[in-house]
Amino acid sequence: MDINALQALVIDALEDIKAKDIEVIDTSKFNALFDRLVIASGDSNRQTRALARNVQEKVREAGGTVISVEGEDTGEWVLVDLGDLVVHVMQPAVRAYYNLEELWSGSAKPSTDKSAAARARGTAAR
Numbered sequence: 747m748d749i750n751a752l753q754a755l756v757i758d759a760l761e762d763i764k765a766k767d768i769e770v771i772d773t774s775k776f777n778a779l780f781d782r783l784v785i786a787s788g789d790s791n792r793q794t795r796a797l798a799r800n801v802q803e804k805v806r807e808a809g810g811t812v813i814s815v816e817g818e819d820t821g822e823w824v825l826v827d828l829g830d831l832v833v834h835v836m837q838p839a840v841r842a843y844y845n846l847e848e849l850w851s852g853s854a855k856p857s858t859d860k861s862a863a864a865r866a867r868g869t870a871a872r
Contacts, residue, residue, distance in 0.1 A: 747809065752782075752805070752810060753782055753784070755805060755808055756784050756801055756805070756833055757770070758804070759800045760786045760797055764793075765787065768786045769784070769785045769786075771785070771850045782830065783831075783850055784832070784833045785834045785836065786834070787835075787836055787837065787838050788835055789837070791820065791837070792821065794821045794823070795818055798818060798835050801826050805828060815827070821837075822836070
């Protein structure tokens, strides 16, 4: 399946179950593993699981392949690997914490905040 058709299918499947803040990131210039990253939010464990399941069902109905699914047990962050496109369905707090948009956008700048760097290393800033 063409990457643009797959992307449209995934977005439609997410919108069907009322996903919030759907974002698509072209990752083709950053890695060779996949070309697109779709990130969406769900309000509860139940909704994130339903969103991920709907994506899987729609892709399979269209003749696509679901390579793997991770995180359905807890539903806080569910990853659906579709090969050239990877879908992350997250609850808002988890999404804000990991901030995948900044990580994959290529516009991330090194932090100059020493206290933030110390917290990331697990040590106290001095």
